[in-house]
Amino acid sequence: MMLKYSIKRLAFLCLSILVSTPILASNQKLRDLLENYRTQKKIEFEKAEFESSPRFHNSITDQNLRLMSQANFLYQTKSYGESRKFLNQIKKEELPFQNYLKFLRLDYMLYLKQGNFQEIRKRLITRSKDSKYMIFLEEGSVFSETLSLIKKNRKLTTIFLNKSVAAFPKSEASIKAFQYLQTCEADYSLKFHQLMNLARLTELVPGLDDWILSLLEQDRIDYGRSKQIPFLQARLLRRLGRFDRVEGLLENLDEKSQDSMKPGRLANLAAHMYLDRDLTGKGFSWYYRIANSPKLSYLQRKRLAFNLAEHGYFREAGTRFESLKKVTGSRSVRWAYFWSLYRSEQYTKALRRLNRNRTPPLDPASREMLTYWKSVVLDKLGQKRKSEIEKNRLLEKFPDSIYAIALTPRAVDGDPRPSESASGNFLNDDIFDQRKWLEGRTDRIKSMRKAKKAKEPDLLNSLEKNEFPKPYRNWVETVSGVLGLDSHLVFSIMRAESFYNPYARSLVGAMGFLQIMPLTAFRISLELQDENFKVEDLEDPRINLLYGIYYIDKLLRAFDGNKILAVGSYNAGPDAMMDWIRHCLPCNSMELVESVNYRETRRYIKKVIGFYGRYSKVYSGRREFSINKDVAQTVYSGRLY
Numbered sequence: 001m002m003l004k005y006s007i008k009r010l011a012f013l014c015l016s017i018l019v020s021t022p023i024l025a026s027n028q029k030l031r032d033l034l035e036n037y038r039t040q041k042k043i044e045f046e047k048a049e050f051e052s053s054p055r056f057h058n059s060i061t062d063q064n065l066r067l068m069s070q071a072n073f074l075y076q077t078k079s080y081g082e083s084r085k086f087l088n089q090i091k092k093e094e095l096p097f098q099n100y101l102k103f104l105r106l107d108y109m110l111y112l113k114q115g116n117f118q119e120i121r122k123r124l125i126t127r128s129k130d131s132k133y134m135i136f137l138e139e140g141s142v143f144s145e146t147l148s149l150i151k152k153n154r155k156l157t158t159i160f161l162n163k164s165v166a167a168f169p170k171s172e173a174s175i176k177a178f179q180y181l182q183t184c185e186a187d188y189s190l191k192f193h194q195l196m197n198l199a200r201l202t203e204l205v206p207g208l209d210d211w212i213l214s215l216l217e218q219d220r221i222d223y224g225r226s227k228q229i230p231f232l233q234a235r236l237l238r239r240l241g242r243f244d245r246v247e248g249l250l251e252n253l254d255e256k257s258q259d260s261m262k263p264g265r266l267a268n269l270a271a272h273m274y275l276d277r278d279l280t281g282k283g284f285s286w287y288y289r290i291a292n293s294p295k296l297s298y299l300q301r302k303r304l305a306f307n308l309a310e311h312g313y314f315r316e317a318g319t320r321f322e323s324l325k326k327v328t329g330s331r332s333v334r335w336a337y338f339w340s341l342y343r344s345e346q347y348t349k350a351l352r353r354l355n356r357n358r359t360p361p362l363d364p365a366s367r368e369m370l371t372y373w374k375s376v377v378l379d380k381l382g383q384k385r386k387s388e389i390e391k392n393r394l395l396e397k398f399p400d401s402i403y404a405i406a407l408t409p410r411a412v413d414g415d416p417r418p419s420e421s422a423s424g425n426f427l428n429d430d431i432f433d434q435r436k437w438l439e440g441r442t443d444r445i446k447s448m449r450k451a452k453k454a455k456e457p458d459l460l461n462s463l464e465k466n467e468f469p470k471p472y473r474n475w476v477e478t479v480s481g482v483l484g485l486d487s488h489l490v491f492s493i494m495r496a497e498s499f500y501n502p503y504a505r506s507l508v509g510a511m512g513f514l515q516i517m518p519l520t521a522f523r524i525s526l527e528l529q530d531e532n533f534k535v536e537d538l539e540d541p542r543i544n545l546l547y548g549i550y551y552i553d554k555l556l557r558a559f560d561g562n563k564i565l566a567v568g569s570y571n572a573g574p575d576a577m578m579d580w581i582r583h584c585l586p587c588n589s590m591e592l593v594e595s596v597n598y599r600e601t602r603r604y605i606k607k608v609i610g611f612y613g614r615y616s617k618v619y620s621g622r623r624e625f626s627i628n629k630d631v632a633q634t635v636y637s638g639r640l641y
Contacts, residue, residue: 023557026482026483026484027527027528027529029482030479030482030483030528030546030550031528031529031530033478033479033482033546034528034530034543034546037542037543038532064090064091064092064094064095064099065095065099067086067087067089067090068086068087068090068095068099068102068103068106070086071083071084071086071087071090071106072102072106074086075106075109075110075113078113080110080113080114081114083106083110084110084114087103087106087107087110090103092104095534096531096532096533096534097518097521097522097525097533097534097535097537098522098525098526098531098533100133100534100535101133101135101136101522104130104133104134104136105136105142108120108123108134108136109142109145111123112145112146112149112150113149115149117150117153117156120146120150120156121156121159124156124159124160124163125159125163132519133519133522137163137164137167137168137173138168138171138172138173139172139173140172140173140176142173143164143172143173143176143177144176146160147160147180161177161180161181161194162191162194164176164177165177165178165194165197165198174197174198174201175201175204175205177198178198178201178205178208181198182211190215190220190221190222191221191222191224192221192222192223192224192226192232192236195212195215195221195236196235196236196239198212199212199236199239199240200239202240202241209240209241209242212236212240213240213242216233216236216237230249233249234246234249237249291304298324301320301324302324302330302333304320305317305320305321305324305333305336306336308320309321309336309339309340309343310583310597311583312343312583312584314339314340314341314343314344315340315344315346317336317340318337318340318341318344318346321333321336321337321340322337324337325337334353337353338350338353338354338373339594339595341353342373342377343587343591345380347377347380347381348381350377351374351377351378351381354370354373354374354377367397367398368394368397368398368401368403368404369403371390371393371394371397371398371403372390372394372403372406372407372590373594374390375387375388375390375391375394375407378390391407394407395407395408400610400613400614400617401606401610402590402593402605402606402609402610402613402627403590404613405609405610405612405613405627406589406590406627431471431472432469432471432472432500434471434499434500434501434502437466437469437500440466441467444463444466444467445467447459447463448460448463448464448467451463461618464614464618465618465619468491468495468611468614468615468618469500470487470491470619471491471494471500471502471513471541472541472542472545473487475542475545475546476490476491476545476549479545479546479549479550480549483549483550483553484553485549485552485553485556488612488615488616488619488620489552489563489567489608489612490514490545490548490549490552491611491615492608492609492611492612492615493514493548493552493567493570493608494513494514494545495611496604496607496608496611497513497514497515498512498513498514498515500513501513502539502541502544503539511538511539511544512538512539512541512544512545512548513541513544513545513548514544514545514547514548514549514551514552516538516544516547516548516551518535518538520551521533521535521537521538521547524547524550524551525547527550528550551570552566552570555569555570555574558574559577562589563609563612563627564589564592564593564605564609564627565577565581565589565592567604567605567608567609568580568593568596568601568604568605571600571601571604571605572596572598572601576598576601580592580595580596580597583595589627590627593605593606609627
């Protein structure tokens with residue numbers, strides 16, 4: 001038996017090595033590319049006449065690193081005062097990102113050792129840039145040392161435990177925080193929101209759910225100023241998965257207590273609770289009593305209907321949307337009503353709804369959207385001739401939309417693979433001037449329309465190449481080739497994210513061509529072992545593109561090459577995408593797109609895939625990819641940033 005088990009383990013290890021070897025090789029090539037580019041850049045800087053240029057930081061960086069090394073040595077020898085003097089001389093903005101995090105850790109630990117708890121408190125509770133990057137608090141050693149030094153300060157200990165649980169769920173610090181609370185629960189008032197965060201760890205920590213339940217039974221939870229304690233208790237029980245106890249708690253409330261609760265919040269809790277478990281249990285009738293309450297406002301009833309549709313109960317949702325559309329002309333309700341009819345396979349009613357639906361749906365691409373789904377419904381009803389008419393109309397009027405791409409069969413097997421050459425001077429790459437490109441855009445689009453009417457294909461193709469440019473083409477195709485990625489997809493995402501602006505910066509801090517968040521970039525730098533990475537590097541177009549292309553490839557690998565799922569994840573995150581997949585099974589990729597709950601992500605997917613089709617058509621003469629795949633339940637496993 002043991003021999004059989006050992007053979008299985010050995011086979012699994014060999015398979016893991018075979019799978020990971022190409023990824024490690026491509027990572028090494030990317031590291032070589034980065035090193036080559038940085039070397040070229042350094043040589044160019046050394047040739048510059050004015051080394052005092054703000055871009056020339058080598059000497060400053062070296063000095064900062066020397067000071068950092070001395071400060072760290074003095075900290076190890078317990079000369080905390082001297083270590084602080086050296087640390088104060090460092091310009092942290094000039095440090096590479098990994099050294100910047102080491103600086104923050106040393107700064108934090110020095111304040112801790114010197115007993116400056118006021119500064120520690122400031123770093124724990126403020127929403128500054130420094131407190132955002134305190135990733136080192138996830139370490140178990142830092143947690144234990146901090147707790148041992150501050151545990152006499154009751155307020156600070158409570159803040160630190162809350163930070164450990166809330167900011168770093170499923171980390172070693174979060175688990176250690178629970179273990180500490182369990183040993184000294186009588187000394188600390190455990191707040192409701194703290195326990196809600198701890199409830200996320202029940203799969204990782206044995207006995208955690210029973211411990212939280214014991215606190216609930218002993219009435220040892222601090223609910224703050226809330227007057228709706230039964231509602232909060234129901235939320236906590238639902239988070240723990242104890243649905244039977246939620247039913248018992250809410251059913252035993254008297255009418256006065258139920259009336260004091262906001263019916264919308266209560267109905268929403270009930271909806272999620274019963275929908276998560278397929279509307280089973282003795283509280284089924286209680287849920288419907290809440291859902292049909294005359295006290296619910298129109299918005300609350302609308303939210304319940306969308307909850308039903310989100311969880312896959314389309315027939316019930318359709319009934320509710322039908323009653324809602326009689327009250328209002330809301331476009332979202334009209335479209336959701338059609339979608340519920342379609343997903344519940346009521347195709348005759350769905351076709352009737354489409355024929356009446358003169359008000360366009362939510363998305364800008366409304367006419368092609370309606371035409372596509374009308375052709376699909378006609379196909380389902382067996383009306384092939386009418387369906388073909390709608391498809392031809394769509395291909396003729398909207399040839400560049402995602403819906404036309406969904407109807408177009410794949411032209412070739414496999415995506416185009418650019419050259420994997422990593423040589424060449426990338427500093428002399430074809431630089432793209434976004435300002436000039438924007439200034440000539442209006443005239444260019446007018447010329448494209450004239451060329452299309454005059455049927456001048458060569459001129460039209462030339463103009464379309466100008467309208468769909470390839471900034472830093474040599475660099476993008478080289479990096480994409482290393483990873484085996486279609487560079488057209490990269491340019492499509494670049495257009496949607498920043499409209500070819502290398503210095504774009506979003507309100508939440510995303511930077512550059514591909515709008516990368518600094519924390520995501522830091523984690524990529526760890527995987528690529530790029531120790532010289534700085535946040536300011538995201539303003540360098542080539543480094544921004546390399547990191548972004550690496551992340552796009554990572555998403556494509558995670559989702560088995562399904563471009564729609566990868567593009568949606570790039571915008572909304574893999575966890576949100578997995579929720580949509582879970583509630584959409586079984587369905588194909590186009591059905592998943594319409595089932596995405598975030599309007600921004602839904603539009604983003606359609607826009608990027610439309611751009612992708614244009615790039616392929618303009619530069620390759622044909623579309624070389626397919627998007628109409630079935631969405632498998634095991635399409636994604638693990639966690640990405």
